[in-house]
Amino acid sequence: MKLNLKIWRQQDSESKGGFENYVIDDITPDMSFLEMMDVLNQKLIYENIDPISFDHDCREGICGSCSLFINGRAHGPDKGITTCQLHMRKFKDGDSIVIEPFRAKSFPIIKDLVVDRSAFDRIQHSGGYISINTSGNTQDANTTPIRKEDADNAFDAATCIGCGACVATCKNASAMLYVSAKVSQFSYLPQGKVEAKERVLNMVKQMDDEGFGNCTNTGACEVECPKGISIKNIARMNREFYKAKI
Amino acid sequence: MSLISIFKSSIGKKLLMALSGIFLVVFLTQHFLINITSVFSEEIFNFLSHFMGNNPIVQFILQPILIFGVIFHFVMGFYLEIINRKSRGANYSRYAGGDNAPWISRNMIFSGGVVLLFLILHFYDFWVPEMNYKYIEFRPEDPNRYYEELIHKFESPVRTSIYSVSFIFLALHLLHGFSSSFKTIGVDSKYYKPIKSLTFIFSILIPFGFIFIAVFHNIMH
């Protein structure tokens, strides 16, 4: 396959950055998108050009590192996948592909396609945990009966890998899907009820302080979420938030 | 925790948007129910309009609340739009918004903006003459003037067309806004199906009902 790539290059967080065009032609449909980037980078290294920085780690859709906004979509065309799970068979020979970093004021660019998503970590630190004594005297989890439906909902929310696709795709750069998943994964369970109030208040406050936008229920986030986290978590978080405030 | 502190948060601002939206929906329903009587009974329409125009509770309590509600809703709408645009930082060079969210949900500020332009015209058409009649010229009250004034307005095909197009935008605004407001106030997802149906019925029935009234009077008189 031969492809025309238009890729965002930016030296560091302070530089202005801009698009560069690259033509690449030894790509097979079986390659993953990141492998295509590897091939391009190898070529750039041989040509003595600074290779393109992009985030990746597990390359199997579980770590949430890989980002990229490809042809106007977070993680490219196709639903329910990360960029490392995107394959070149989704494109045609001769296609033009625009590759940009995830863009949000709260996700500043570090270099090229790499953005700083530590705002998510700070939100998580502000309340995304339960304070349970785990020093050798933990109770067997099965002794606390939990409704199957609640357990399932908590588990579904917990599948969030914090990749930031929801923020990247939302027209408001809102982080509400992420935060609501992190709130729900605990609030459905009895262990999470104890600190429910502080959790939702602190996490929402941190989210606002980081400068994320405001949800307008367009639903774009749940479509792009590689883990299929449902927007119903946002309504649930709103509810928890009001309860905690009253 | 003080209740006011809710509204300092992003969720709280969104809640105000939803509550003011729902308030306007209630007002719209009431307005429609009164207007539709003009299609079948001049007397009932005159009676209701006279009541609404002269009852002190409606005039001096409900009307200011309504005006406040409208202004609050669109000012907050513009404010949130600006905040949300700023949250993006630099814009994408390619953004396929239509691939994952419907047009109506991404263009609330546009559909709302058209409704706002309409509201300005509507105020100029009905509210300004009404205030002038009652509180500036102090003309004697005539309980039978409302119907005549109404049909006179819709004699103009231009006005009738502007009204009709504006109501289509109101329908688009409500098709997203109505159901969205319930999500914002935190209604459980098990009610999403009936809310979706209700959104569709309301958003089509009320705006197209208003269009029907305008076109009816345009054709009949």
Ligand code: HEM
């Ligand atoms: C004056 C012109 C108007 C403007 C500028 C305006 C603007 C907006 C904006 C920007 C939103 C939020 C966008 C979103 O949630 O996706 C919104 C939401 C809404 N609007 Fe309006 N609007 C106007 C008039 C109206 C009217 C006349 C009604 C009803 C009769 C209405 C009902 C609603 C509802 C129900 C919502 C949903 C709130 C929510 O999403 O939580 N709006 N409007």
Ligand code: FES
């Ligand atoms: S690299 Fe881990 S999810 Fe893509």
